[in-house]
Amino acid sequence: MLKYDEVAQKIEQNIYTAALAAGTRLANIEELIKQYQVSRTTIIKALDILERRGIIYQQQGSGIFVRQKKKPGYISFIESHGFTNDQKQQPSFTKVIELTQVKPSQTIAKALQCDLNEDLYLVKRLRYINNQIHCLECSYYRKKIVPYLNIEITSGSIFNYIKQVFNINIGFSDKYFEVTTLEADNAALLELPQGSPTLYVEEIFYTSAGEPFDYSIKHYHYKNSKYFVQSQLS
Amino acid sequence: MLKYDEVAQKIEQNIYTAALAAGTRLANIEELIKQYQVSRTTIIKALDILERRGIIYQQQGSGIFVRQKKKPGYISFIESHGFTNDQKQQPSFTKVIELTQVKPSQTIAKALQCDLNEDLYLVKRLRYINNQIHCLECSYYRKKIVPYLNIEITSGSIFNYIKQVFNINIGFSDKYFEVTTLEADNAALLELPQGSPTLYVEEIFYTSAGEPFDYSIKHYHYKNSKYFVQSQLS
Numbered sequence: 529m530l531k532y533d534e535v536a537q538k539i540e541q542n543i544y545t546a547a548l549a550a551g552t553r554l555a556n557i558e559e560l561i562k563q564y565q566v567s568r569t570t571i572i573k574a575l576d577i578l579e580r581r582g583i584i585y586q587q588q589g590s591g592i593f594v595r596q597k598k599k600p601g602y603i604s605f606i607e608s609h610g611f612t613n614d615q616k617q618q619p620s621f622t623k624v625i626e627l628t629q630v631k632p633s634q635t636i637a638k639a640l641q642c643d644l645n646e647d648l649y650l651v652k653r654l655r656y657i658n659n660q661i662h663c664l665e666c667s668y669y670r671k672k673i674v675p676y677l678n679i680e681i682t683s684g685s686i687f688n689y690i691k692q693v694f695n696i697n698i699g700f701s702d703k704y705f706e707v708t709t710l711e712a713d714n715a716a717l718l719e720l721p722q723g724s725p726t727l728y729v730e731e732i733f734y735t736s737a738g739e740p741f742d743y744s745i746k747h748y749h750y751k752n753s754k755y756f757v758q759s760q761l762s
Numbered sequence: 763m764l765k766y767d768e769v770a771q772k773i774e775q776n777i778y779t780a781a782l783a784a785g786t787r788l789a790n791i792e793e794l795i796k797q798y799q800v801s802r803t804t805i806i807k808a809l810d811i812l813e814r815r816g817i818i819y820q821q822q823g824s825g826i827f828v829r830q831k832k833k834p835g836y837i838s839f840i841e842s843h844g845f846t847n848d849q850k851q852q853p854s855f856t857k858v859i860e861l862t863q864v865k866p867s868q869t870i871a872k873a874l875q876c877d878l879n880e881d882l883y884l885v886k887r888l889r890y891i892n893n894q895i896h897c898l899e900c901s902y903y904r905k906k907i908v909p910y911l912n913i914e915i916t917s918g919s920i921f922n923y924i925k926q927v928f929n930i931n932i933g934f935s936d937k938y939f940e941v942t943t944l945e946a947d948n949a950a951l952l953e954l955p956q957g958s959p960t961l962y963v964e965e966i967f968y969t970s971a972g973e974p975f976d977y978s979i980k981h982y983h984y985k986n987s988k989y990f991v992q993s994q995l996s
Contacts, residue, residue: 530822551972572803576810580994585934587970588764595934595972602938606840606993699831700819703991704836707941707961707984725942725959725984733995734822738785738829750941750959757937757991759840760814761967 530662532573534662535564539574540583550596552586557592581756595758602756603657618657624682625717626652636668639732639743651682654717660736664717668721673741699736705729710747711762718749725750769798773808774817778829784830788818789809790825816992829992836990837891852891858916859951860886861923863905870902871976873966885916888951894986898951900979907975933970939963944981952983959984 529537539560542698550553555563560571575592578584586592630650637644650727656661667686669677674690681689690696708728715722726747763771773794782788789797809826812818820826860970864884871878883903889896901920903911908924915923923929942962947957961982966974 547825568803572806573810577808580814582936582952585968585970585972587933590971593972598936599938605939609917609939616912620820624952633781661826690981698995699821700816700995701992701993702816702832704833704988705990706988707959709959725941725943727961734819736819737821737824738821738827748941754938754940756939757840761932762936 531566532570532577535566535570535574536577538564539578540581543583550594552594554592557686559665578745579760587761598756598758602754603662605755606713607759617658619655620655620662622683623654623656623670624651624679625654627677627679627682630668632668636743639730640668640670642670642672643738649674649677649678650722651686653682657752661718661749662753663746663748664714668743670741673739696741697736699734699738701731703729703731714747718747720749720751727753727755765800766804766811769800769804769808770811772798773812774815777817782828784828786828788826788828813994819994830994832990836988837896839989839991842957853893854889854891854896857888857890858885858913859888860884861916863901863914866902870977873964874902874904874974875973876904876906876974883908883911885911885920887916891986895952895983896987898948898980902977904975907969907973930975931970933968933972935965935967937963937965948981952981954983954985961987961989972978 536630539554543554557568557571557575561568565705568639575584575586579586582598582727584592585595604735606680623652630651632640632642632644632646632648634644636648637646640648649671651665651667651669653665655665670684673696674694677686687698691698706728708725708726710718710720710722710724712722714726718724727744727750729748731746732745733738733744734740773788784815788794791802791805795802798805806909809818809820816829816832818826819829852936862884864882866874866876866878866880866882868878870882871880874880874882883905885899885901885903887899889899903920907930908928911920921932940962942960944954944956944958944960946950946956948960951960952958952960961984963980963982965978965980967976967978968974
């Protein structure tokens with residue numbers, strides 16, 4: 529873990545351990561440098577991560593403050609460290625429907641910046657939170673970058689696995705989404721009537737070196753999923 | 763405008779002016795400090811803004827790179843500098859349906875952290891992009907913070923107006939959303955059949971001092987709106 533990630537986690541933990549209310553002022557940057565024995569750059573980057581995650585807000589010239597906690601029952605739409613990591617607070621599990629090797633379609637090849645002959649893993653899964661179907665996920669992994677997957681691995685967090693085993697650093701993602709209606713096959717898997725509304729999400733995940741490695745399509749169960757985003761606007 | 767915002771804008775402009783391709787490596791931090799004649803802290807904050815906006819990615823130890831440009835036709839779901847500012851690339855306009863003074867409901871009072879006797883402006887508007895209905899917006903502004911609004915102001919960017927005239931710095935927002943179906947009145951305004959799917963968004967906007975000033979409810983037209991988010995995962 530990077531130093532500033534570590535410091536960000538410690539500060540966050542201290543906020544929750546002390547149960548600090550929204551609006552509480554934290555120590556200033558000079559004091560944080562002393563307290564955590566790290567450089568100014570590390571503190572600035574750690575505070576920035578916490579700002580991005582909606583934990584704190586920084587007010588130019590007057591300090592660093594604790595933000596309002598999110599309402600319960602909503603999942604973070606942005607902190608995509610993978611489904612398993614994001615759902616730590618609520619019991620969740622995964623059912624693998626399909627795991628095969630395929631070649632990309634034109635669309636997928638374009639998204640993954642690969643040629644039509646490359647080998648991909650296709651992983652189709654149902655994700656559950658609190659024993660309710662949360663979403664149907666269909667992901668394409670480039671074998672070139674993720675050389676091995678099996679049922680056991682894909683039943684858990686693929687992201688954790690590839691980080692640990694293949695040493696892949698997950699960098700960023702492009703997420704495109706819209707509201708649409710379900711066709712018969714996906715409706716059946718989500719146990720909803722055909723034509724039900726759904727949040728349809730296409731996401732391309734990149735390594736920290738900027739290489740796309742996973743193209744993922746999700747259909748969310750509209751009755752079982754609500755989302756939140758804490759934005760920084762300034 | 764804050765110094766690091768200014769530097770971020772300049773760097774972004776330079777990327778687009780030079781039409782740099784995805785994956786192109788930018789100057790390193792030392793070079794950027796020299797080039798823009800600002801402090802290390804300012805450069806780090808500017809780069810962070812650009813990373814958050816999906817313009818660049820930073821790879822520990824190996825440099826700063828240009829990110830893929832988003833696909834056309836999708837609106838940014840996060841950069842809520844207000845509808846008008848976010849839609850600069852596409853022709854957009856606003857139709858005011860209602861502008862009145864009201865007292866908050868329990869829910870609104872809770873969201874705005876105000877008491878039930880406070881005066882609010884209720885602003886109901888239809889937003890259009892490319893001459894198509896994009897969303898129906900119903901916003902509640904605290905008169906205590908936004909003392910004056912009229913039809914002319916609410917036909918344009920309320921955020922730009924209150925920044926300039928009341929000197930309000932917009933800080934951050936909490937955004938909660940889900941997919942649901944339209945009831946008769948909202949369906950009629952969006953010119954869709956009752957029961958059509960919609961993206962339903964509740965957002966609380968805070969000043970940079972952490973004070974909630976606007977509670978906004980949006981129903982998006984599911985056929986006319988698509989969104990994107992560029993996430994930073996590391």
